[in-house]
Amino acid sequence: MEIGKQIKKYRMQMGFSQEELSEKIFVSRQTISNWENNKNYPDMKSLLLLSDLFSVSLDILVKGDLEEMKEKVKSEDISRFKHEGNIFAVLLLLTIVLPVPLMKLMGNIGLVISGVVAIITIYYSIRVEKYKKSFNIQTYREILAFTEGESLDDTKKNQEYGKRPYQKFLLAIGSALITIIVAVIMSYIFL
Known part of the structure; x- marks a missing residue:
């Protein structure tokens, strides 16, 4: 300081x-x-x-201290974003994988547990989206740059801005396909 x-x-x-x-x-x-x-x-x-x-x-x-303080705040934001993102990723995986086995093994109680996990997953997804919105990051490249403490130049920002709608659509389709595939595999295994 x-x-x-x-x-x-x-x-x-x-x-x-x-x-x-x-x-x-x-x-x-x-x-x-x-x-x-x-x-x-x-x-x-x-x-x-x-x-x-x-x-x-x-x-x-x-x-001089202001820049150092800004960097400290930025690094804390980055670590919070990474932490929340990791929790969300694990919960999302559990939401996809757990429903069929839990329902098969535990019946209605398993279904309730799956619902609770899904609700917690939604909560963390909202938290991650708030971070992304507050730092104006949407695409994979922007997220990577943010987590590494960097920022994209104006040209790259514009390119990434143009990709945002397409990436959201593709992520939704990809998530749906993965969920369907996992559900089919789980139902085949447990039925």
């Missing part, structure tokens, strides 16, 4: 010791030392007081 360097730079320019600065913004000298050594980060109130005291805007005071 750059905030420690910024605080020290502006403190030195104004000729304040750490003790003097701490008195002006109502924190301990140790707190100033911790900020300058990047052991912790000032709270919003302290940042506002520092900004006012140094006569600089907040974005100048925290320059």
Whole structure:
């Protein structure tokens, strides 16, 4: 983080010791030392007081840190998206494979269990779609780029945008075919 360097730079320019600065913004000298050594980060109130005291805007005071914070948020979003996507994939597989065996082995209880798994799968599919919508990613290439922390250039974005309707149609047809094939195989095995 750059905030420690910024605080020290502006403190030195104004000729304040750490003790003097701490008195002006109502924190301990140790707190100033911790900020300058990047052991912790000032709270919003302290940042506002520092900004006012140094006569600089907040974005100048925290320059460099904003990009690092954005990257951290982006990496957290990527890991959440991957996690939710993995859960959805497993649940989708279970939704396709489990109904016939559960119904055959457990009767109506198996059917209820399959229904519960299907409902949970729908819940996770909605969560994944919300992530995709909030980051404007739809196609496989866009998803891959997002999960790798990259973005597509404008030409590739336009190409992928043109593919979106076709990919959704093909995914729906493919999912239906896979479900039918699995159901036929399962019914053949268990009947």
